[in-house]
Amino acid sequence: TTARIGLAGLGTMGSALALNIAEKGFPVAVWNRNTAHITEVIEEAGPLRDALVPSETLEELVAAIAPPRAIIIMVKAGAPVFETIEKLVPLLDEGDTLIDAGNADFNDTRATEKRLREKGIHFIGMGVSGGEDGARHGPSIMVGGDASAYEPIRDIIEAIAATYEGDPCAARLGPDGAGHFVKTVHNGIEYADMELIAEAYGLMRKGQGKSPAEIAEVFGRWNGGRLQSYLCEITEKVLSATDPETGKPAVDVIVDEAGQKGTGRWTLIEALKLGQSASTIEAAVAARSWSAMSGLRGEGSKVFGEADGPAPTLPEDDLGRALLAARILAYGQGFLLLKAASDEFGWDIDLARVAEIWRAGCIIRSSLLDDIAAAIRDGLPEGALHLAPAFREPLVNGAPALRQVVTQSVAAGLPATGFASALSYFDSMRQARGTADLIQGLRDFFGRHGFERVGAEGVHHGPWWD
Numbered sequence: 001t002t003a004r005i006g007l008a009g010l011g012t013m014g015s016a017l018a019l020n021i022a023e024k025g026f027p028v029a030v031w032n033r034n035t036a037h038i039t040e041v042i043e044e045a046g047p048l049r050d051a052l053v054p055s056e057t058l059e060e061l062v063a064a065i066a067p068p069r070a071i072i073i074m075v076k077a078g079a080p081v082f083e084t085i086e087k088l089v090p091l092l093d094e095g096d097t098l099i100d101a102g103n104a105d106f107n108d109t110r111a112t113e114k115r116l117r118e119k120g121i122h123f124i125g126m127g128v129s130g131g132e133d134g135a136r137h138g139p140s141i142m143v144g145g146d147a148s149a150y151e152p153i154r155d156i157i158e159a160i161a162a163t164y165e166g167d168p169c170a171a172r173l174g175p176d177g178a179g180h181f182v183k184t185v186h187n188g189i190e191y192a193d194m195e196l197i198a199e200a201y202g203l204m205r206k207g208q209g210k211s212p213a214e215i216a217e218v219f220g221r222w223n224g225g226r227l228q229s230y231l232c233e234i235t236e237k238v239l240s241a242t243d244p245e246t247g248k249p250a251v252d253v254i255v256d257e258a259g260q261k262g263t264g265r266w267t268l269i270e271a272l273k274l275g276q277s278a279s280t281i282e283a284a285v286a287a288r289s290w291s292a293m294s295g296l297r298g299e300g301s302k303v304f305g306e307a308d309g310p311a312p313t314l315p316e317d318d319l320g321r322a323l324l325a326a327r328i329l330a331y332g333q334g335f336l337l338l339k340a341a342s343d344e345f346g347w348d349i350d351l352a353r354v355a356e357i358w359r360a361g362c363i364i365r366s367s368l369l370d371d372i373a374a375a376i377r378d379g380l381p382e383g384a385l386h387l388a389p390a391f392r393e394p395l396v397n398g399a400p401a402l403r404q405v406v407t408q409s410v411a412a413g414l415p416a417t418g419f420a421s422a423l424s425y426f427d428s429m430r431q432a433r434g435t436a437d438l439i440q441g442l443r444d445f446f447g448r449h450g451f452e453r454v455g456a457e458g459v460h461h462g463p464w465w466d
């Protein structure tokens with residue numbers, strides 16, 4: 001068989017993608033560094049094995065694909081990707097395409113694209129979201145690269161992607177690093193969404209003494225309404241699971257230290273570089289970092305004691321309204337960041353398309369994203385999601401509840417880093433006149449930086465310089 005496409009790296013994501021491609025009827029040549037794993041994947045492929053072309057070496061992989069070749073690289077992010085690219089490039093011809101489908105820093109993607117372009121080789125940075133199950137049965141796919149390189153493989157990518165009401169959740173969003181950047185921000189939003197969910201759990205568990213099973217039911221009810229999302233759905237599942245060894249709620253036997261592979265941090269770094277602040281994502285990254293400091297937290301609880309204020313009295317519906325409001329604000333920050341990067345790098349990203357391809361397949365899939373896509377298509381006032389007419393009602397109704405979540409958490413001594421960040425952002429964004437007048441006055445006082453004067457042109461100084 002001559003393969004339509006190649007795939008290097010048969011780990012969790014790579015093998016799932018290979019089977020997905022084979023299932024859609026495209027012969028795919030597969031390679032893995034540890035060749036024993038190739039045999040395993042082929043053996044477990046059942047009837048799909050006819051569409052898999054096992055390749056023990058990269059030379060075999062390249063030879064098995066019909067030119068111009070396209071090869072997806074799905075190995076551990078960072079150095080393993082660079083190594084694999086270095087080994088493949090000398091084996092390729094001009095016009096061939098390499099696709100990095102892992103979670104890459106988009107700065108690396110831009111640099112590699114530029115370097116390979118000089119050799120006549122196309123480079124696509126492709127973000128894939130949906131975990132293992134998504135990769136196997138339909139992920140959301142965010143493509144960055146030359147349209148001329150994407151067109152020949154578009155049929156494969158759209159065939160393996162998830163669909164939302166028949167629309168494939170895959171799109172070329174712009175050149176070079178655009179796809180990996182969008183995937184990074186997707187993950188940043190995922191961090192924020194998960195942090196808000198965890199804080200809502202904390203308020204009910206620690207603040208109101210509800211059991212994991214009771215809280216699971218709350219998430220189940222929320223998932224049946226406007227908070228419908230994959231993350232709420234799996235929160236219900238995780239919270240209702242029992243540990244077979246101890247009979248305890250499964251969540252109680254899990255060490256409370258969150259892992260992170262870097263995409264949340266990258267989102268923040270890029271936000272700051274672009275003069276933005278995705279404060280809800282920042283809060284989520286901070287909370288994960290603090291979670292890892294369990295020694296410090298243990299000492300703190302001994303010295304200062306744990307939460308001892310009045311228990312939050314907030315009813316479930318209000319907490320749900322607050323979660324929806326905070327979620328809208330967090331997604332809004334993510335989309336502002338995408339807009340800023342698109343402008344900075346000249347990507348011309350269709351932001352409504354981004355929301356559309358996040359409606360299915362990816363971890364943050366939700367009914368909210370359908371509303372977001374529609375709101376962006378209608379045109380966002382000032383580019384801000386929270387100003388869209390469609391979100392007026394949930395924010396007007398949700399903001400008082402959000403304020404209650406924050407004040408009651410603060411009073412109880414429970415951390416609500418994500419909720420508080422969302423609320424502060426909301427409150428900052430409705431001050432027609434803020435307090436930066438004083439900041440400018442101080443800057444002028446100590447550094448003669450000058451300021452703009454209300455109703456006047458040019459640079460002005462304060463009377464302290466007279």
Ligand code: NDP
Binds near residue numbers: 083
């Ligand atoms: P795994 O750990 O399951 O697999 C890693 C793969 O990388 C293996 O095939 C391994 O080969 C290969 N590899 C490691 N080092 C090298 C090297 N130096 N040279 C060649 N191959 C190497 O990873 P995942 O499948 O989970 O992740 C792959 C990518 O997908 C990452 O970028 C990850 O961030 C991203 N991703 C993962 C998701 C997930 O839910 N797991 C979701 C979305 C993206 P060998 O068998 O020889 O060790």
